[in-house]
Amino acid sequence: MTQRLTLTRPDDWHIHLRDGEVLQHVVPPTAMQMGRAIVMPNLKPPVTDAKLALAYYDRILAQRPASSQFEPLMTLYLTDNTTPEVIAEAAATGKVVAVKLYPAGATTNSDSGLTDLSKLDEICAALTEAGMPLLVHGEVTHHHVDIFDREKEFLDEILSPLAARHPKLKLVVEHITTKDAVEFVQSQGANVGATITVQHLAYNRNHMLVGGIRPHLFCLPVLKRNLHQQALQEAVISGSPKFFLGTDSAPHAKGAKESACGCAGCYSAYAAIELYAEIFEDLGVLEKLEAFASFHGADFYGKPRNRDQITLVKESWQVPDEMPFGQDIIVPLRAGETLRWKLER
Ligand SMILES: NC(=O)N[C@@H](CC(=O)O)C(=O)O
Numbered sequence: 001m002t003q004r005l006t007l008t009r010p011d012d013w014h015i016h017l018r019d020g021e022v023l024q025h026v027v028p029p030t031a032m033q034m035g036r037a038i039v040m041p042n043l044k045p046p047v048t049d050a051k052l053a054l055a056y057y058d059r060i061l062a063q064r065p066a067s068s069q070f071e072p073l074m075t076l077y078l079t080d081n082t083t084p085e086v087i088a089e090a091a092a093t094g095k096v097v098a099v100k101l102y103p104a105g106a107t108t109n110s111d112s113g114l115t116d117l118s119k120l121d122e123i124c125a126a127l128t129e130a131g132m133p134l135l136v137h138g139e140v141t142h143h144h145v146d147i148f149d150r151e152k153e154f155l156d157e158i159l160s161p162l163a164a165r166h167p168k169l170k171l172v173v174e175h176i177t178t179k180d181a182v183e184f185v186q187s188q189g190a191n192v193g194a195t196i197t198v199q200h201l202a203y204n205r206n207h208m209l210v211g212g213i214r215p216h217l218f219c220l221p222v223l224k225r226n227l228h229q230q231a232l233q234e235a236v237i238s239g240s241p242k243f244f245l246g247t248d249s250a251p252h253a254k255g256a257k258e259s260a261c262g263c264a265g266c267y268s269a270y271a272a273i274e275l276y277a278e279i280f281e282d283l284g285v286l287e288k289l290e291a292f293a294s295f296h297g298a299d300f301y302g303k304p305r306n307r308d309q310i311t312l313v314k315e316s317w318q319v320p321d322e323m324p325f326g327q328d329i330i331v332p333l334r335a336g337e338t339l340r341w342k343l344e345r
Pocket residue numbers: 016042107108109137218219220221248250251264265266
């Protein structure tokens with residue numbers, strides 16, 4: 001008999017849906033599996049206020065398939081011009097649920113990010129007041145800091161002191177990649193959580209660099225050595241409610257990835273829950289998938305858990321080599337490979 005796995009519908013607590021003509025290709029797969037998703041604001045120009053967030057929300061909903069109830073949860077991009085008033089206005093819409101910190105220059109489309117981190121205290125006070133989480137891309141950008149050390153350095157230099165100064169602030173360390181980040185999150189109160197991606201659970205830097213450079217595994221923060229991958233795996237195996245599903249699915253056109261200066265980001269949302277299911281099964285903790293994917297994030301954000309369910313069936317299928325992406329094409333994570341689980345439609 002075919003093995004089936006029925007779960008409370010999951011949510012994706014960190015996704016890039018992009019904008020414009022690619023929305024038609026990027027929104028439906030997420031809308032068909034996820035109940036909600038935290039939509040990252042790093043558009044060009046970035047989503048910096050309530051008005052821009054609501055307009056983006058409408059553009060996303062316009063691409064939601066008729067059968068889906070998917071709800072985009074919008075975020076604001078923190079810039080040097082963000083004020084407590086801007087945050088309060090966004091919170092009042094009911095559609096903007098968090099604010100995202102990109103240190104300027106840390107990652108894709110982060111040029112408008114915060115240059116003056118001393119401004120953070122005022123912002124954190126406003127967020128604590130509004131009960132809104134601060135989501136962080138946790139990497140320093142100093143040129144002298146090695147790219148493999150940038151997450152740890154950010155935790156030590158910026159985030160630890162910040163969390164100590166704002167003990168009630170809800171803080172999500174996004175897409176964690178190191179043992180240090182796992183330990184930091186575990187050492188904090190229930191107000192500090194983290195998202196973990198498919199690629200950081202499934203791969204380490206050898207997968208990206210041994211035998212040739214694999215640009216489709218390049219994302220930020222960059223894959224680390226295997227001991228860090230193992231720490232992330234242990235975090236999900238532990239079942240701690242501090243860790244939850246956030247794909248950081250970040251599509252870039254094939255040509256922008258396969259380039260002399262390739263973009264950072266992996267496209268995993270086309271089969272997010274199937275990809276996580278395979279990892280959890282390989283780790284021997286398939287029974288922990290539901291809490292990671294469907295409970296921990298909702299509980300952290302203070303949102304009700306989804307009431308409907310999805311079913312995965314154990315049925316092999318081959319990931320296409322390429323997928324449409326507006327006028328362009330995209331190479332998904334695990335392109336051409338066989339996946340074991342399939343979402344029942
Ligand atoms: N993760 C990535 O490698 N890229 C993201 C940005 C981000 O989340 O840092 C993107 O927008 O392309």
